[in-house]
Amino acid sequence: MKIARKKKLRESVAKLFMWCAMLVVFGLVISVIWTIFSKGCKAMSWDMVSKLPGGGFYIGKEGGFLNAIVGSLYIVGASTVLGLIVSIPVVFFLNIYLKKNSKLAYVARLAFDVLFGVPSIVYGAFGFTIMIYFGLRTSLLGGIIVITLLIIPIFIRTMDEATRNFPRDILDASFSLGATRWETLKVVLRQIAPGIATATLLSVGRAIGDAASVMFTAGYTDSIPTSLSQPAATLPLAVFFQLSSPIPEVVDRAYAAALVLTIIVLLLSISGRFITNRFSKNKV
Amino acid sequence: MHKTRIIKDKAAQTIMFALTVLAILLVVAIAIGLYLKSMPVLQDKSLWSLLFSSEWRPMKGNFGFFPFIMGTIWVTFMAILLAFPISVLTAIYLTEYSKPVVRKIVFPALDILAALPSVIYGVWGVLVIVPWISQHVAPHFVEFSTGYTVLAAGIVLGVMVIPLLISLFIEIFSGVPVELREASLALGATRWQTTKKVVLRKTIPGILASTVLAVSRAMGETIAVLMVCGCVIGIPKGMMDACYPIPALIANNYGEMLSMPLYESALMFAALILFAVVLIFNLISRIVLYRLGKTEK
Numbered sequence: 001m002k003i004a005r006k007k008k009l010r011e012s013v014a015k016l017f018m019w020c021a022m023l024v025v026f027g028l029v030i031s032v033i034w035t036i037f038s039k040g041c042k043a044m045s046w047d048m049v050s051k052l053p054g055g056g057f058y059i060g061k062e063g064g065f066l067n068a069i070v071g072s073l074y075i076v077g078a079s080t081v082l083g084l085i086v087s088i089p090v091v092f093f094l095n096i097y098l099k100k101n102s103k104l105a106y107v108a109r110l111a112f113d114v115l116f117g118v119p120s121i122v123y124g125a126f127g128f129t130i131m132i133y134f135g136l137r138t139s140l141l142g143g144i145i146v147i148t149l150l151i152i153p154i155f156i157r158t159m160d161e162a163t164r165n166f167p168r169d170i171l172d173a174s175f176s177l178g179a180t181r182w183e184t185l186k187v188v189l190r191q192i193a194p195g196i197a198t199a200t201l202l203s204v205g206r207a208i209g210d211a212a213s214v215m216f217t218a219g220y221t222d223s224i225p226t227s228l229s230q231p232a233a234t235l236p237l238a239v240f241f242q243l244s245s246p247i248p249e250v251v252d253r254a255y256a257a258a259l260v261l262t263i264i265v266l267l268l269s270i271s272g273r274f275i276t277n278r279f280s281k282n283k284v
Numbered sequence: 285m286h287k288t289r290i291i292k293d294k295a296a297q298t299i300m301f302a303l304t305v306l307a308i309l310l311v312v313a314i315a316i317g318l319y320l321k322s323m324p325v326l327q328d329k330s331l332w333s334l335l336f337s338s339e340w341r342p343m344k345g346n347f348g349f350f351p352f353i354m355g356t357i358w359v360t361f362m363a364i365l366l367a368f369p370i371s372v373l374t375a376i377y378l379t380e381y382s383k384p385v386v387r388k389i390v391f392p393a394l395d396i397l398a399a400l401p402s403v404i405y406g407v408w409g410v411l412v413i414v415p416w417i418s419q420h421v422a423p424h425f426v427e428f429s430t431g432y433t434v435l436a437a438g439i440v441l442g443v444m445v446i447p448l449l450i451s452l453f454i455e456i457f458s459g460v461p462v463e464l465r466e467a468s469l470a471l472g473a474t475r476w477q478t479t480k481k482v483v484l485r486k487t488i489p490g491i492l493a494s495t496v497l498a499v500s501r502a503m504g505e506t507i508a509v510l511m512v513c514g515c516v517i518g519i520p521k522g523m524m525d526a527c528y529p530i531p532a533l534i535a536n537n538y539g540e541m542l543s544m545p546l547y548e549s550a551l552m553f554a555a556l557i558l559f560a561v562v563l564i565f566n567l568i569s570r571i572v573l574y575r576l577g578k579t580e581k
Contacts, residue, residue, distance in 0.1 A: 021373035093300035119504020125555035209401020212506035
């Protein structure tokens with residue numbers, strides 16, 4: 001009897017601890033989101049997102065951070081396209097052209113897992129050395145190159161996961177009709193389209209929020225870049241630089257920029273989950 | 285017609301092969317690039333003095349990374365110490381106890397935690413954690429603290445690795461066959477006993493590998509840590525001291541380093557250390573995780 005009671009007590013204590021852990025996790029999510037939203041909403045105005053920094057912006061005069069928003073969109077847009085161009089063929093090669101237990105596929109997956117774990121500051125430093133080698137200054141192009149390198153592993157890993165469980169039967173059906181592997185791609189592409197979409201959203205989320213790598217390579221500027229060789233501002237750096245200002249109005253702008261960034265990332269994350277839930281049902 | 289189709293197929297194969305190899309070679313390229321850049325400082329100073337000297341005077345050409353290495357170790361240790369228990373308990377609850385409904389609520393929350401950028405955590409740390417430490421925690425330990433401490437950086441980093449740890453743990457725990465659990469339950473063990481003696485015992489290698497992975501992630505985090513760590517050069521003596529981890533060092537000095545070649549080289553060497561450690565940790569833990577994944581199937 002005594003043992004039974006002890007068992008029960010331990011069970012409830014363990015459960016209690018787990019509940020506490022879950023509460024902490026939830027508390028953290030709420031705390032972060034609430035902090036950003038309450039501070040950001042107070043500082044938010046239409047000018048912030050629609051105007052470039054005016055004269056005397058950094059001593060608290062008028063203006064917004066449109067430069068950072070546009071800069072981020074430029075960099076993220078271009079690197080997402082470049083990233084897709086590189087990673088879709090790699091994923092196809094790993095899953096369709098190579099055999100299931102190929103050594104190359106093993107090494108490749110390991111390499112991409114490792115690349116996924118490489119910190120963004122290292123990408124930044126590496127990108128910086130490449131830029132110096134080619135005689136580039138901090139520029140939009142530099143930012144695009146580094147962010148592309150940064151998101152390629154994310155692209156490949158997420159799409160690979162979606163393609164790995166691709167039913168072998170569909171491939172065989174296509175091959176038996178006489179299609180080459182290249183022609184079979186069309187079939188595969190249609191099936192893993194939701195996977196590609198999720199991977200894209202995930203990569204865009206990572207790309208838009210990364211500050212350490214663009215700090216070295218894209219630089220910062222008050223205007224919207226008009227060519228690839230000009231520096232570009234980015235949202236995370238707008239938050240970072242303005243937060244350290246001693247002037248309250250400038251710090252407020254950091255909060256507003258943080259709010260914009262958070263909203264973008266949340267939207268991406270929610271639509272990613274929506275796509276996964278919605279389309280995983282209809283898959284063969 | 286027939287021939288062009290075959291040619292197309294072969295051409296696609298070659299291009300894809302080239303792209304794959306190029307992408308793999310990125311790992312090698314990063315290593316070589318950073319190594320070449322850190323050559324000047326490596327030739328000038330011995331590896332030993334770079335790693336274990338505490339004298340950091342870039343203007344005089346003294347580069348001792350020891351304070352920064354210790355800063356990194358302190359912050360990372362703190363983060364894992366805080367994140368590990370929370371993540372294990374949450375992952376156990378989600379895999380062993382919870383109903384599907386609970387998972388439907390928790391997973392999106394974890395998604396959000398994982399998606400938020402580093403700089404947002406930095407803002408949160410500056411607004412919430414730093415004042416909390418300076419007003420409520422620090423007075424119990426030291427006379428005065430600004431709040432920009434090892435503890436603050438550890439908490440912020442810990443929160444950032446929680447979603448990674450939980451998702452890795454959930455994957456490992458769900459890999460344990462249901463039959464093993466049922467056998468234990470059928471013998472009269474409670475859920476918790478089953479979890480402790482069957483699930484956890486069977487997944488120890490996986491738990492270790494995941495933790496190593498989280499350590500390497502925590503080590504490289506830059507912006508969030510930079511914003512709350514205090515950035516005072518010195519070996520931290522406790523969790524109420526300010527610290528200066530390696531990524532923060534690199535990020536903070538990227539502008540001024542250009543004027544001095546040896547300084548730039550030293551910072552690239554710092555990036556190389558970071559890369560090397562992360563690479564080794566990642567390789568070990570990924571290979572362990574791959575092995576585990578294979579035996580389960």
